[in-house]
Amino acid sequence: MAEKHRSFGVVGLGNFGSTVARELTRFGNAVIGIDIDEARVSAHADELSQALIVDARDEQAVRESGIGECDMVLVAMGSDLEASIITAINLKLVGVEKIWAKARTKTHHRILSRLGVDRIVHPEVEVGQHVAQVLNNPVIRDFISLGNSYYVVNVRVPExxxxxTLDDLDHREEFSLRCLGVMRGTEFIGDDGKPCELRCDDLLLLLGKRGDLRRFAAQI
Structure with missing residues (x-):
């Protein structure tokens, strides 16, 4: 089955917004990027499906930009609270069904939530928390939050x-964790229920709750 591509709008082509817009384009999606700054728009004119100079605080200008036809729009400017809020309102008015927005403060978050924004992100906070978690325990290479305190963690096998073997780790009985797989380089070599002799620097993909994962990482 062919991958379905969608159309996206990104309002605000600063570092965060332009990165998201370029990646969405790289995945094969149509992306409209808008910004009030001519230099930012010019810098991305050749990378995006459309890059337009638009003041997103102006409802008519937003309507004429065509961004209302996108499947989803990201409000990527977070420093100007007023502009962010008015932009979210205007996107609602022109009929955008799915809106994500960047927020910098709790107040900003609450206002966007009250406006019905579907998802609110805090990039600096989220990246900072991610880096701190990895720095805190050297065997943890990376992790993904699944919600409700469940995570998938990428753990490096120490010397x-x-x-x-996986059975020797006692991760299921003692820590209530599930091994989703073992990666050796680019090779997937095993998971729970399959015989697998571990080597130093293999990567364990473990699923479980945060506290259990921390206890397991600490004891290895």
């Missing part, structure tokens, strides 16, 4: 576990 002390060389030659051990």
């Amino acid at each position: 002390a576990l060389e030659g051990k």
Whole structure:
């Protein structure tokens, strides 16, 4: 089945917005980027489906930009609270069904939520928390939050576990974790229920609750 591509709008082509817009384009999607700053728009004119100089605080200008036809729009400017809020209102008025927005403060978050924005992101906070988690425990290479305190964690196998098997780890009984897989380089070599002798620097993909994952990482 062919991958379905969608259309996206990004309002605000600063570092955050332009990164999102370029990545969405790289995935094969149609992307309209708008910004009030001519230099920013010019810088991305050749990368996006459309890059337009638009003041998103002006409802008519937003309507004429065509961004209302997009499947989803991201409000990517967070420093100007008033502009962000008015933009979200205007996107609602022109009929955008799915709106994501960047927020910088709790107050900003609450206002956007009251306006019916579908998802509110805090990029600096989220990246900072992510980096701190990884720095805090050297065996954790990366992680993904699944919600409700469940995470998938990428754990590096230390030298002390060389030659051990998944059953030797006791991750299921003692820590209530599930091993989704073991990666050795680019090769997927096993998961729970399959024989697998571990080597130093293999990567364990573990699913479980945050506290259980922390306890497991601490003891290896």
